Each structure stands twice: as structure tokens, then as C-alpha cells.
Amino acid sequence: MFVTSKDGIKLYYETAGETGTPILFIHEFGGNYDAWEPQMSFFSRRNRCITYAARGYAPSDIPADVEQYSQVLAAEDALAVLDGLGIEKAHIVGLSMGGFATLHFGLRFPERALSLTVAGAGYGTERATADYFRNTSLKVADNFEKDPVGFSKIYSLGASRVQFQNKDPRGWAAFAERLSRHSAVGAANTMRGVQCRRPSFWDLEDELKKMMVPTLIMSGDEDDHCLQPSIFLKKTLSASGLAILPKTGHTLNLEEPALFNSLVSDFIAQVEAGAWNVRDPRADPGQVMRTE
Structure with missing residues (x-):
């Protein structure tokens, strides 16, 4: 039930399903x-599914x-899980912090990813609010620590988060209870080491343009600080699609x-049928209407 990261950290995992391509x-x-x-x-x-802490x-x-704790280590931990289970390639699905890890996994280890689903990712990447996000993250870290x-x-x-509470009070209550079990040390260090220090999507533009792993980007339309970053990813990643979920907040899944x-x-x-391709070059975003 545990694999070990490259720096000796034990990572707990669970699996479900015995056949089909793996999904992490x-x-x-x-x-x-x-x-x-x-x-x-x-x-x-239909798939071999893996989730880990x-x-x-x-x-x-x-x-x-x-x-x-860092963004690089988060991507490397995902790889450690695959390596520990002897999985060569998998579909990688991540939400928020996990969405960032998924994207960085695709940048660092594209040969190990069948596809990427990057959901609810974007907090802290907008340059106009970057300082506010970092300062708020440090306050969140202090509060969880205390x-x-x-x-x-x-x-x-x-x-x-309130969208979830309004739609599904029982589901939201389970989420809130799970959140209350966070380790004070783990939550604070994750905020300080991963959230506060991760690079902006805009700083990764050149790398993102080169990445050809099939990618699904997802965002709730009321998850305001993920909307523009999601659109940026759609415009930058050649083999990507964008899904906006209506009247939806951050906890998409x-x-x-x-x-x-x-x-x-x-x-x-x-993706598995070979039907998820790069954007047709004729779909020129600079063209309003064709005139000749």
C-alpha cells in the first residue's frame, strides 16, 4: 500500500480495477x-485506477x-507511484494542486503520460494577483498550523466552495470533514513549499507550446481565478481541449x-482511439472571417 519517492518519502496509495489502461x-x-x-x-x-495521498x-x-515540499517533487512523486506499481504509461488526472502536478508531470515526463486532465488549476498564476495569492497562502499556512x-x-x-455546499450539502460536509483531518504540519508546509513557490503558467509558455501530450483542461465557471489561466492553457497547448462547467466552483470532481x-x-x-489531435492549423485565432 506504499511506494517510496526518490527522496525516501513513503506515499500511500489505493487501487481499483484490474484491467484496462491505468488512470492515476x-x-x-x-x-x-x-x-x-x-x-x-x-x-x-474499465480501467486500472490508482489514487494516492x-x-x-x-x-x-x-x-x-x-x-x-515543492512543485517539482509533486510531479516526481506521481512518477514514483507509477514506478512503484510497474506502470509504464497512464492517463494522469489532477484537480487544483493535483492539476498543477499533472501539468508539470506532462512537462517533465511526457513519455509516461497517455493523457493529462488538468482540472481547476490556475490559482496563483495570474500575474495581477500573484502577490496577493502568495501572501494569502502564507496566512492560510499559519492558520492551518495553529x-x-x-x-x-x-x-x-x-x-x-460554496457552490458545492449549495448543490450537495452532504457531499460538501464530507469534504469539510476530510479537510479538518489535515495534518497541521503537512498543510502548512504544502502551502509554503508548493503553492507559494510554483511558477506561473505564463512563465512556462515556451515549454507549454512544445508539449504535445493530449490534454483536457477543465474549470468551473464560478471558479474565477482558474478561468483565465484555463483559457491561456487552451491557447498555448496545441493538443488541448477546454471544458467549462456551468454554475460550478472549484471542487469539480x-x-x-x-x-x-x-x-x-x-x-x-x-485519446485511445487516436482521435484527439493537435489543433487544425486552419483554425487561425487571428482570423475573424475568411475573405478569400
């Missing part, structure tokens, strides 16, 4: 490995040193599980 699910800051249960149940009917999230190891249970009640009612599963399932089917 990477959770968000506010979740854990068990936040993917609606996807593990659905996709394991990121470093800093029990029952994985929780390093006390903030320098053992009182993870008490602060989880505040964090779970963020501007892009739990807030709209049926729609999320349907979109990802269709995407994976197209």
Missing part, C-alpha cells in the same frame, strides 16, 4: 486520496522540513461527478 488520480490541497471515490468507482469498471497527507509521510480543525471550517466556505466523469471518459476514449 492526483488530489487537491483540500482533499486527499479518498476525495476521488466517485471516480475510482466509475472508472475502475500526497506527501504531507496522512497516511503518507509528513516531512517536517518545508524544503521537502488550528487545522477550526480553520478548516473557514477554508471550506471559500468563494469557490465532487460537485459535478457525473459530468466530470462523462467528460473525462469521452476524452480518454478519444
Whole structure:
């Protein structure tokens, strides 16, 4: 039930399904490995599914040193899970913090990714709000460090979380309870080491333009700080598609599980059929209407 990262961190994982191509699910800051249960149940009917707890999230190891947390290490941990299970290639699906890890996995290890699903990713990448995001992240880290249970009640009612509460109070309550179990050390170090230090999408533009891994970008239309970053990714990644979920916030896979599963399932089917291609060069974004 554990694999070991390149720097010796034990990562807890669970699997479901015995056949079909593998799918690796990477959770968000506010979740854990068990936040993917609606996807593990659905996709394991036809795929080998894997979910794991990121470093800093029990029952994985929780390093006390903030320098053992970074965006690079997050991508390398995903690779360690695949290596530990003897999986050569997989579809990688990530939400928010996991979406960033998924994107960086594609940049660093494109030969190991059959496809990428980058959902709810973008916080901290907009240059106009970058300083505000970093400062807020440091405050969040301090608050989780002081009182993870008490602060989880505040964090779970963020501007892009209330949509989930309004649609599905029971599901949201389970999310909030899961959040309250975060390690004070793990949550604080994840915020300081990963969230605060990760590069902006705009800083990665040249690398992103070269990446040809089939990618599905997903965002809720009320997840305001993911909308523009998602559009930027769509314009930059040649082999990408963009899905905007209506009246939806940040926790896409739990807030709209049926729609999320349907979109990802269709995407994976197209990739495996060889039908998800790079954008047709005739679709010139500079052209309004053809005149000749």
C-alpha cells in the first residue's frame, strides 16, 4: 500500500480495477486520496485506477522540513507511484494542486503520460494577483498550523466552495470533514513549499507550446481565478481541449461527478482511439472571417 519517492518519502496509495489502461488520480490541497471515490468507482469498471495521498497527507509521510515540499517533487512523486506499481504509461488526472502536478508531470515526463486532465488549476498564476495569492497562502499556512480543525471550517466556505455546499450539502460536509483531518504540519508546509513557490503558467509558455501530450483542461465557471489561466492553457497547448462547467466552483470532481466523469471518459476514449489531435492549423485565432 506504499511506494517510496526518490527522496525516501513513503506515499500511500489505493487501487481499483484490474484491467484496462491505468488512470492515476492526483488530489487537491483540500482533499486527499479518498476525495476521488466517485471516480475510482466509475472508472475502475474499465480501467486500472490508482489514487494516492500526497506527501504531507496522512497516511503518507509528513516531512517536517518545508524544503521537502515543492512543485517539482509533486510531479516526481506521481512518477514514483507509477514506478512503484510497474506502470509504464497512464492517463494522469489532477484537480487544483493535483492539476498543477499533472501539468508539470506532462512537462517533465511526457513519455509516461497517455493523457493529462488538468482540472481547476490556475490559482496563483495570474500575474495581477500573484502577490496577493502568495501572501494569502502564507496566512492560510499559519492558520492551518495553529488550528487545522477550526480553520478548516473557514477554508471550506471559500468563494469557490460554496457552490458545492449549495448543490450537495452532504457531499460538501464530507469534504469539510476530510479537510479538518489535515495534518497541521503537512498543510502548512504544502502551502509554503508548493503553492507559494510554483511558477506561473505564463512563465512556462515556451515549454507549454512544445508539449504535445493530449490534454483536457477543465474549470468551473464560478471558479474565477482558474478561468483565465484555463483559457491561456487552451491557447498555448496545441493538443488541448477546454471544458467549462456551468454554475460550478472549484471542487469539480465532487460537485459535478457525473459530468466530470462523462467528460473525462469521452476524452480518454478519444485519446485511445487516436482521435484527439493537435489543433487544425486552419483554425487561425487571428482570423475573424475568411475573405478569400
